[in-house]
Amino acid sequence: MRLAVVCYPTYGGSGVVATELAQELARRDHQVHMVSYERPFRFDESQENLFFHQVEVSDYPLFRYQPYSLNLTNKIIELVEEHGVEVVHSHYAIPHAQAAWMAREVLREERGLDVKLACTLHGTDITLVGIERSFYELTRFAIQRQDLLTAPSHWLTEKTETEFQIPREDMVVIPNFVDLGRFRPADGTAKRRELGAEGRALVTHVSNFRPVKRVQDVVSAFAVLRQRLDAVLALVGSGPDLDMALRLADALGVREHVRALGKLDDLETVLQASDVFFLPSLVESFGLAALEAQACGCPVIGYRAGGLPEVVEDQVTGILCPEKEDVCLGSLTADLLENPDRLQAMRVASSRRAELFATAPIIDRYEKALCCLVHADRVCDATSMTDCVHP
Numbered sequence: 001m002r003l004a005v006v007c008y009p010t011y012g013g014s015g016v017v018a019t020e021l022a023q024e025l026a027r028r029d030h031q032v033h034m035v036s037y038e039r040p041f042r043f044d045e046s047q048e049n050l051f052f053h054q055v056e057v058s059d060y061p062l063f064r065y066q067p068y069s070l071n072l073t074n075k076i077i078e079l080v081e082e083h084g085v086e087v088v089h090s091h092y093a094i095p096h097a098q099a100a101w102m103a104r105e106v107l108r109e110e111r112g113l114d115v116k117l118a119c120t121l122h123g124t125d126i127t128l129v130g131i132e133r134s135f136y137e138l139t140r141f142a143i144q145r146q147d148l149l150t151a152p153s154h155w156l157t158e159k160t161e162t163e164f165q166i167p168r169e170d171m172v173v174i175p176n177f178v179d180l181g182r183f184r185p186a187d188g189t190a191k192r193r194e195l196g197a198e199g200r201a202l203v204t205h206v207s208n209f210r211p212v213k214r215v216q217d218v219v220s221a222f223a224v225l226r227q228r229l230d231a232v233l234a235l236v237g238s239g240p241d242l243d244m245a246l247r248l249a250d251a252l253g254v255r256e257h258v259r260a261l262g263k264l265d266d267l268e269t270v271l272q273a274s275d276v277f278f279l280p281s282l283v284e285s286f287g288l289a290a291l292e293a294q295a296c297g298c299p300v301i302g303y304r305a306g307g308l309p310e311v312v313e314d315q316v317t318g319i320l321c322p323e324k325e326d327v328c329l330g331s332l333t334a335d336l337l338e339n340p341d342r343l344q345a346m347r348v349a350s351s352r353r354a355e356l357f358a359t360a361p362i363i364d365r366y367e368k369a370l371c372c373l374v375h376a377d378r379v380c381d382a383t384s385m386t387d388c389v390h391p
């Protein structure tokens, strides 16, 4: 299969999922063309069958806002013509699904080509951005015209049905996946020492520090926890709410126990050293970082909200509190940390649960769904994808 994967190149989960999927499909002998405004941050350029195409953005002075979607549409048209791309797989609907649809219209009308469209909805493209009035109509139109829609959780298909009137049965749930070779339990003694957390509890939060992550709840729950025991909070990543979080830590008298680590290439070393992971979002479609934490044997503490209950098994691989109950987050975490046997059982259960999200079987599901678009007659019921691979 010849595939174009359109995504954001950034440190966020949708870029990670798109890049790792592209790399794995290329390893399986599909020809994969990645399209974005920058090289994605986990992209391995030396890999066979894998190509990166940068969208050149025009900066003509007349434009107050650069029309990126048009440049992207042109790039998709070129790729289909020059490389015989059969499927355009957009990650995050806005503006990728719209650009892919426009490209298909041009290709159909002018060249008689019929490229297939797939889109993986990731989260805020449905729950926050997509429902903004200025995006809504075109988002609904473009996602309805995809040949395949996938989402990482049942919760996100329900939200898509409610907000965009797309029946949930018309979407395929393919959960996010984790590299269990990289994210696995390991001794975290050295990292704890480096973070000044020796002999103390270590709580970690990883995100893009956008309002949707509710970082204020991370800090206030940590302050509640510290009333019961000595602990350090590691904040990994960066984004608009990081400063606010640090100011709140100051105001609550816990700033000296907070380590702001920025973006890390060796994220797994911090997760391996951590006792628990905080993710208090209310509209998290999946929570890839929570899966990566569990894979490292680190239980997750968050709210019973969004897609998180599909990733974290309450009371088994973590604790899910009622929404917005930050005191519950802090005090139930303290209970857990004061009970080493229960914590150890949760650590073991967490890494076992992550095995359900191992990369290979989940890529199989993507591969099959995408191949079915191209060879519906031959491949959909087959167990092997060889029909779909071009020599």
Ligand code: GMT
Binding pocket: 008, 011, 012, 013, 014, 015, 017, 122, 123, 124, 125, 152, 176, 212, 281, 283, 284, 285, 286, 287, 288, 289
């Ligand atoms: O939707 C977003 O806000 C961005 C997106 C990203 O690029 O990080 O995150 C979403 O996609 C991830 C990968 O599928 C999921 O793990 C995140 O839960 C999801 N974020 C939200 O739903 C807030």
